[in-house]
Every structure is written in structure tokens, then in C-alpha cells.
Amino acid sequence: MAKILIIRFSAIGDVAMTVPVLYSWAMQHPENEAVVLSRPSLAPLFSRLPDNVSFYSADLKGKHQGFRGLYTLFKELRMLNFDAVLDLHNVLRTKFLSLLFRLSGINVYTMAKGRWEKRKLTRRKNKILVNQKNSFQRYANVFEQAGFPVLLNFTSIYGHEKGDISQIGNVTGEKGNLKWVGIAPFSKHRGKTYPLELQEQVVAHFAKESNVKVFLFGGGKEEEDCFKKWTDKYPEVVSLIGKLTMNTELALMSHLDVMLSMDSANMHMASLVNIPVVSIWGATHPYAGFMGWKQLPTNTVQMSDLACRPCSVFGQKPCFRGDYACLYRIKPERVIDKIESIIL
Template identity: 45%
Template sequence: MAITTTILVTRLSALGDVAMTVPVMKQVLDENPEVRIIFVTNKNWGALCAGIPRLVFFPADVKGEHKGVPGLYRLFRSISRQYRIDAVADLHNVLRSKIVRTFFRLAGKPVAAIDKGRAGKKALTRKEDKVLQPQTSTIERYAMVFRQLGLRCTMGTQPVFAPRPLPERVLAVTGAKNTQPWVGLAPFATYREKMYPLAKLEMALAALIKDGTYRVLLFGGGKAEVAQLNELAARYPQAVSVAGRFTLEEELALISQLDVMISMDSANMHLASLYGVPVVSVWGATHPYAGFMGYGQSEQYAVQITDLTCRPCSVFGNKPCFRGDHACMEWIKPEQITEKVISIIR
């Protein structure tokens, strides 16, 4: 079927948030073969779009060329020169994306934007009189935007991508995968309130590799994280730090080969989810009820303290612990993590 409709999709944000858009856009394209999507996002995230027919990555540099209102206007003009946009799906609904969609609306294009459900999330995370109820997932909220534009989008749980072969540059570091299960360990997140104490996570790592049953690959990014993971790998030679060593495309191939990923409520949970890799996710200040569980992931693999009345205290983990003791993370035992990993692999 020939392409008759071109949809502009915007999500100018962090890697994990962008990764969650991919299953939805793939589903839209599968159910609407006449549609093409032009996906405007961070210039560094192009590898997420690879291998999906009719999904066109359009890089945005909001800290450089596309900074501020003049830059966003340049972005609008650049898109308009290259593509005839029929409608806009704003999956971000922040000031930048509102400005971009306004330019298209003034040009006569239909626009739909995500409803983030702020009232429900506020009730879920407030200090007093919490309403501890699951909110509509972010994945479903994305899907609703496309439905507003009259497109079919019925979400399932099937992996978006099949496992990818490992490039030679990766194999030179990891070696070939044999019968030994590979476990990814991604201990970091943007905020401390979303991170399990590294010393306790080290205990879980030691338990997993003590008899040589599992190969553990350490994931992270940024100079400080790379340094900490290299130190950890030096103490545990059966673990390999892959942090900062590969491109995003290479890292995705590596993630696709994992048997389990251990992750905080952060990007690596969402990257692993694209390949159907089970994730043992560790939750502290945030909660799966806020709608950010990885695509297709089971909540039974989530590790969290369920009897703390202060949880969750934040949607994104960006608020300091008002108790001051980070009990939501400190009370989690390392064996709670290792037991779930072992149960998944078995």
C-alpha cells in the first residue's frame, strides 16, 4: 500500500522516555500500512529507530542548532521543507514540543498531545492521604495520542525487535556467548532516590558470580559511572564492565543478547524491554503504579518495599527523601534481587 499519511511525532527527552515510544510507533505502523512517521527526538537516539520500516528518524539538537524559539522555528522549517506533514502527535507535551506543534497548527495541521494524568500521579505521590492506585501506563498514553488522530493502535506485549548479532568490537570485549547465562547489571539512575546502594548491589553481584554460573555485564554511562564500574569489575573478574565502550547501536545489540537485566527505574529497563529481555527492576521513591514499568514487563519481577506508607513520594524520583533514611531502597535485601534473577533463568 502506498504511503498516504505522514505523521510528525515529537519526544524531545531522555533516552528511557524515548525508548517507550518505540513499541507504540511500531504498532501504529503495523496497523496502519498507509502511514509514515517522522520521529523528531534527541540527535543521539537514532539507533532506536533502526529496522522499523516507514519510521524516519529526524534529529533535533535543542542545545545547539534548535535551541530556543528561533531554533525550534528552524526545526519546523527544516521538517516542512523535507516532508509534507499531515498531522502532529506530541508525545511530550512540554514547552518545546508545544512550540513546535503550534507552528504546525498555525499551518493548518491537526495536532494531538499526550495527557500525562498529572492529577492521578499527584494523588499517588502526595505525602498525606495517598491514593495508591495504578495509573494508565505511559505506553497506553502514547497510544491514545495516535487514536486521537484516527489511527489504529492496539498495544500488545510482543518484543519490538529480535535479538541482534554481536559486532566484532563487542565480541572482543565480552567473548562469544555460550551456555552461560548473561545477566546485565545497570546500577545507576538520574536521581539518588532511584538508585539501590552500590555496596548492597555489589553483594548481589558477588552472589551471582560466586560459582561461575552467570556472566555479569555492567552497564552505565558518563565518566563517574564508568570509573565506578571499572573498579567493580577489577574486584570481580567474572564481571565485565561495558560502560562507555560502545555506541548505542552496539550496546543495544549487547542488551538484546541478555537473559536478564537488573535495572533501576531507568533507561536500561526500557531498552531491554524492546527485545523482550526480562528485567528485575528495583524501585525506591518511584513506583510501577505511576505508569513507567517497562513495555511488556511483569510486575512480579519488580523489587520493592511494599509496606512503606511514604512510597511513592515522587513520579520521577527527583524529590529528596523527607524521612532522610532512604528506607525504600535501604530496606531491600540483595537476595531479593538475586532470587528473582535465578527464578527467571530457571
């Protein structure tokens, strides 16, 4: 029996992408134990994994902040007697922790991010548009290096069932014969966010459909203000801000018929509960390896004829053209048609 430490701190989408790999590993290696080290807010992502996977919180804004705090974290973890450490993040914090474990005699295995290949994919000139190895396979490769080959056969955190939404019926209402459409209109960066004035047209279209109920997913002041304007105009639409925990949000997602999302965390969360996602891609591209688990390329919406795309792996770079054509040229009708092709 081996006990391994899995390190992945952020972002939400990247952490969510570890779940299909961890779930598959846990089912195929029940005699071994894994402890996931991540931010406390992300613990719900791992709450439905097999019993040989547990969670350890890293308080990176408190007692585990900075190098001194990371050393404190290392001393706590060392007491758990790990046989191996798998660094699925490969950033300064995790490199420091990995070094401490190596110095203490523990084998450490680190994910290769493929930075050079992704740079060639996103550079302004002489792009090489080659589909990169996805993050699921990169994570699985680290397990294999550690002596734990993984067959990626994950379906959903709920298995072949749906999540329990009995406690949030006051939010959702009865589904009956309605088609439930989730819309997550925001992402962390402008280069990945479909313009809100165009997204509103999508919301308005489905708000008037008597057999469709729209749920808006998001969080934060900007999103709350936007959702307030939309729900005032379209009272049939339900904003979920402040109404759900991450656990109940995942449960609700499992009952959706489709999710509309950017290249963002909600795409990955919806993928964990085995529902189709229509994803919009602007500055980024599915070729960078961040498509949701088992999501179909046919359900992506993007401008394939723009030579400047993709210009960024994560979408944080400002548009050098200045017009974000990769997003503004996507007509709402394309998005609507893609969603209707799934729910009708």
C-alpha cells in the same frame, strides 16, 4: 496516505517507550508515513522500525536551541508537508512547535500526562494508590485521536530473532551454556538508585558463580569509577562503558538471560529486545505508568509496606525522611533470589 510528525525529545526511557507504539502503528498502517523528531543520540532506538518510519534530528543544543532555534526547526519541518502532528511530550518546547503548526493549519494532537492523578499517587498524605494508565497507552491514545487506532502487539525490535553480536565477540566472549546477567546499577536520581554498597553484594554473588557472566551497563565518570572498583575486585565481571554503541548495546541485551535495572532507561531498552527485567523501585512506583514493555509485576523489587511510598513520579525529590528507607531496606538477598528465579 497520511504523513505524520511524532515529537518526543527526552528522556531516553520515555523515548524508548514510544517504540512499541510506533512499531505497532507502522505495521498496522503501512500506507502511512511517520517521522520521529527527537535528539540525534536517540536515533538508534528507531533504526530497526519498519520502513514507513524515519527519524529527524532536533539539534536542541545548537541550531535548534531556544525559541528562535525552534522556529528554524519548524520551518525545516514545514517543508516536509505533514498532515498531522502528534506531540508525545507536552512540554514548553513541544507546545511552542505545536502552536506554530496549528497556526499553519496543521492538526496537532497532544498526550495527556495525567499529572493530577500522579500527584494524588505521590502526595505525602491521603495517597490514592491506583495503577495509572501507562505511557504506552497514553501514546496510543494520541494516535487514536488522530484517526489511527493501534493494537499494541509489539514483541521486539528484532522480531523473533536476536541482535547480531558477531562484531563485539572480543567484548562478550562466547556465551555457550553461560547465563548472561546484565546489571545497570545507576539511574538519574538518587531516589531511584539502589545503594551501591548493596548492589555490590549482588555483583559479588553472581561473579563467583561459574555458570554466570555479569555485564555492567552504564556511562559517565561516576559509573566508570564504580565499575573500575568492581571489576578490579571481581575480574570475571565485564564493564561495558566505552565499548559499545547504542546499537550494539541493544544487540547484546537481546542475548541476556535477565537484566537488573533501576526504574531507568536500561529497563526500557532491555524491554525493547524482549528479555525479562528485574527492576528495583524506591521513591517511584510502577503504578505511575512507567513499567517496561510487557515486564511482569512479579519481577519488581520494592518496599510495599512503607506508607511514604511513592513520594515522587520521577525520583528527583529528596527523601523527606532523610534515610531512603525505600531503598536501604531492600536486602540484596531479595534481589539475588529474584534474578535466580529467572535464570535457574
